[in-house]
Amino acid sequence: MLLSLTGTPSDIRRSQHRTISEALVHPDLTQDAAVLPFSFVVRDIQSDPFVCAAQVIALAQQGIKLFLGVITTSCMQIILPILQQYGCHLFNLSYQEKKGSSPIVIHPTNYRDKGKFADAITHIASRKPTELAPIHHPLTESVPDWKALLFAWGEQSQEYIIAISHTRVVLYVNRPSREQFSLLPGTILDDEWEEQLLRMWSIETLDVGENAAYRLLLIRPRASFHSGPIDPFPAITTNSPRYKAQLKTASIAALSGSNTLLLGETGSGKEVLARAIHESSSRKDGPFIAVNIACLPRDLIASELFGYTDGAFTGAKKGGYIGKFEAASKGTLFLDEIGEMPIDQQVLLLRVLEERKVMRLGSHDEKQLDVRIIAATNRQLDEEVKAGRFRADLYYRLNVLQICIPPLRDRKEDIAPLAHVFRKQLHEQYGAGPTGIRDDAVLALSEHTWPGNVRELRNMMERAFLLAFHEPVITAHHLPIERHAPKSEKGETVAAPLAQEHSLLRDVERQTIQQALSEAHTLSAAAKKLGCARSTLYRKIRELGIGQFS
Missing domain, CATH: 3.40.50.300 (P-loop containing nucleotide triphosphate hydrolases)
Known part of the structure; x- marks a missing residue:
């Protein structure tokens, strides 16, 4: 007797148990039914289909050939292959619909008076003995057709379901698990795989087969997280x-x-x-x-x-x-x-x-x-x-x-990594362009106040990337940072540290270019010495007002 009654009030459950037990000894039972060797075993089948499957296997191995019960759809799908493997029949007590259409399933609508449980027992007893006979063929595996069971439920479930052998070989992995854990059948799990998984997931296991030849893993996210060095939310990267x-x-x-x-x-x-x-x-x-x-x-x-x-x-x-x-x-x-x-x-x-x-x-x-x-x-x-x-x-x-x-100004440790990420994305988008960001540009970015936050940084990096498209790296002069002198609480203009820093950087650039020109004597040689294009050097000379070239 299988009763899938999870969530049913206890008084209703007791009433159903009492009604069934009284029906089994009802005087209206025919003589043929009365002599059948009934063994009244009640099991409350859980909503977890794999627990249900394990209970059905255990009862079938004890010799139970006829199962009666109120079964959920998911449990029905997973136990039918087991019942057929062991030559069993299922009397489905649900009056709602004919779930689990199969020759081994008997429905209340199949007999005369569906209002009397005794008539149901009589109907079962009237079936030919060959219909209740076991199927005689050797079992090829200790678990009856475990692949069929897993495919019946695993491919419909949104939970993470994995089956592994005792040698830690992945035998089955359903679609959500394939996407979440990047596993494929045939993968050999290392000894630390479950230990690492347990940091953020809970694992329920069910050992099945002789000598626990197979293990079913039902993996669920943890409701809480351990404090530790792991990322709190790997989907977003931050150093803040x-x-x-x-x-x-x-x-x-x-x-x-x-x-x-x-x-x-x-x-x-x-x-x-x-x-x-x-x-x-x-x-x-x-x-x-x-x-x-x-x-x-x-x-x-x-x-x-x-x-x-x-x-x-x-x-x-x-x-x-x-x-x-x-x-x-x-x-x-x-x-x-x-x-x-x-x-x-x-x-x-x-x-x-x-x-x-x-x-x-x-x-x-x-x-x-x-x-x-x-x-x-x-x-x-x-x-x-x-x-x-x-x-x-x-x-x-x-x-x-x-x-x-x-705001981005309060997590400056994220500015440089984000800038490099945006530069890489733009390089992949255009298939060319600068392959790096010079330190002076990183410094200028870190000193900016970023009123537009990450969106402003993304747009600024795109503009700098396009301005430096034919150059090897993005430098400070490619950044369209507007440098305004800040004001004091009294409204007086004070010196802007970033503007001063930028002025110092321009002085350093001017001195470096002047030294290269004095040593190389020609514009082409100086550009080669500085590691930039001749057109870039010429533009910088004009911007900085260096000598006769300005």
């Missing part, structure tokens, strides 16, 4: 301790489905982080839909987010329009610049977030939502709430997990 602390929250956000609020200045990379959270989550196979609230006209925010039906308003698109919430089903919806949403529209968004249902404009039908929300803003929403420009209840709903992205 302040940003690393925030990325620990990002790693938690990736493993959960909770609403997440990203705070940061314009250009600090909020959408990049939102995409990284999505790609590291269980929703990575679903869509990532980004909506910039600030770009939407006030009158179109509701229709863009929630959609509308045909004829909902004048000018409505024929056939209606699917909103961003529906488009992001099974994935992530990124609401950028959420602080720009008008307060009268915020109540509509709040209702959708609370009810997890959306209703298109002009419709009366609500649709269930399965979407994860990540919102972002460059405003201080707590101050906006105090000022009455943002609803407090919406703020609390969005602010389940909060991540504050530090």
